[in-house]
Amino acid sequence: VTELPLCSVCERCHRAAFPVKRLCPHCGSAELREEPLPADAVVYSCTSIPDGDGGLRHLALVHSGGVRLLAPVPAGGAPLHVGDAVRLQPRTDPPGFEVVAAVGAQL
């Protein structure tokens, strides 16, 4: 996996939806193009859930390019906080994507 997953962007209302749709959920148009999710994101909310092995699995609900989606923090990563600037990145094992803290100012 080398790219972020695709989202749909409506040619009519220009709003995005994730994952890819057949119709725009905002205006109903069938004129959609597909493009990878933007990597830049901001944390809307977050939680940490016991992983069953004495550790915690950190998860973040993030805003990215007009959509909201859930992404895990890589194993061993620190928990995130509401408002943190983050980056989405592809993950190979298992295939998917994950979220890491961005370097620099908040978005």
Place this chain on the structure above:
Amino acid sequence: VTGPDVRVAGVGMTSFGKLDDATALDLSVSAVAEAITDSGVDPAAIEAAFFGAAGEFALGQRTLVELGVGGIPVLNTENACATSSTAFYLAHVALRAGEFETVVVGGAHSYAALRRGDTGPGAANLARFDRDFAAGLSLPGIYALLARRHMEDHGTTLEQLALVSVKNHEHGLLNPKAQYHLRLTVDEVLNSRLIADPLTLYHCCPRTDGAAAVVLTTRPGAAGPRVRSCVLGAGSVAGSADERGWGVDLVADTAGRAYARAAVDPADVDVFEVHDAFTIGEVLSYEGLGLCPVGEGGRLIQDRVTWLGGRHVVNPSGGLIARGHPVTATGVAMIAEIAKQLAGGAGAYQVEGARLGVAETMGGGTAGISGNACTVTVLEAA
């Protein structure tokens, strides 16, 4: 839909808890039999049945066969935690449309098979088809995300959320059919085992076996609380900006339509049963149901407005947290609890003088959907 008045003629409910010796069918038969007896309706007068039956094969038909009621149409529904309240909604529409005069609505849920290691269908297997659950999310995790954001946006504290659990367990002490009879302190809630940060064990409802049923009728002269309105709302992909954060929007939209159809103001409602699957769920329900402005739900529980003896009593039965949450039965159980309150039959947890009541059931969330379903039912004393 316009049409004749719909009344709750009878209610039935099993005890809630871990009931390893009973199947969902056993529980369903017990609750429906109790509801029919309570209604005084001749079983032969029941013209249709609407059941919440997630994960059960033809539960409604099998229940009626056990009871000796046959030859009537049966509809089995699935709508996450709002499964049996959706069955109630459909029954209400059918009655108002004049399709039937008397029907039964039921729901039953058993985790006994799951406890024996058979995962079966339903929520236990969400990770197989839901991308967020595959990434490690859990049902408590969804509410944890809501809680964290509410705390950030509105300054709601964990202590305020813990008070919801303290209150509902205190109410549950008065309900002999509740799963838990515990007296808890805020510290005990906060210091219980972590489930999904910031929520600990006592912020969460249990897994519960149980069943509930009601008999509804439009028969002229029938007694029982009147259904003033029943509305089904649902999140959809169009709300994807709200994904995994339905907050108050879905509840507020559904409740707004229910209040408008019933021509009632939430300030006039005496008693509520709301979807407290997790403590933050009850606080969000306060705001969505119009008991307080958005962001002030924490203050409402702290000021004891929603405790027994308060102006707007919420979850006097103990709610999902203490009475228990048999997923498929929960929606109709909440409506049955309100009907009991309005008939003056709630015993030790009776809200004195209750004339107007509301049941609100929230149907969880699935990736890409801002809440699967929400039902709000407004009832009035006869």
